[in-house]
Amino acid sequence: MDEAVWFGAVWLRMSSTAYLLVNASHILGIGLIIGAILPLSLMGPFLSRCALTGMVLAVVTGLWLFSVAPKDYLTNQAFLVKAGLLAVAILNIGFQHFNPAFQRALRGGPLTSGVKLSAIASFILWLSVLVAGRWIGFI
Template sequence: MEALLTALAETPPAAYLRGARWGYAAVNASHILGIALLIGAVVQMNLRLLGWHGKALDSAALIRVLRPCAMAGLILAVLTGLLLFSIQPADYLALSVFQAKLALIALGTAAALWGSRRTPPAHPRAHALVSLACWIAALICGRMIAFAA
């Protein structure tokens, strides 16, 4: 594992980002944009499932519009997150808050996949609460990395 992490840290993109202030800033800003797209869409979809938007908004139509936004945000956040991770992979992996973030992202993604099945979850409100909790906690853990490193 250590050899893999070292090899990742020595890749050209990782070396570039360690030395390029504006390159790092652009990747970091793109990561934040991905997170904003993801969390913004996820929160709105789950609030609708919880009934907070009332009956005025059709759940299926809202989800049809927001799901691609959430997926694009997740893809952007994961790709840019991998680039940011490559700068100091061993250091990040040693942080418990980073490990928690990865676990929460996996749970949030699993919840999204579970909720997007043709058969809706048996308990949509519970599903929405779990999804909200996972993504918001992942966001908080991600922010805490700056203070734990």
């Protein structure tokens, strides 16, 4: 029995155009995350919502892409690295948004060293998730 039974997975297997569009949407979602990591005094709240939109888009399209061949992905070392990095990146988001200093920075307050370190870590983590995701096809 073919492992891809969900319509969306079957559609991705049957249409290179569909796969291209979903994959591009997935990367767009990651791009929105990376493009909205560092808080800026005037754009902080907007960019924070933009990052959330990007994360949701990336996770939804990522799960969709995963649905094509879940057994293959679960045995792919690059996918496992990506999943671990993704978990840490999402935990960092939680840490940021429950940090009062980060909330103040989003509203134009000072950028403390902790906020800067968290933002740099977030940028590196999300970029690493993106690179690990591209690595999947090479293993």
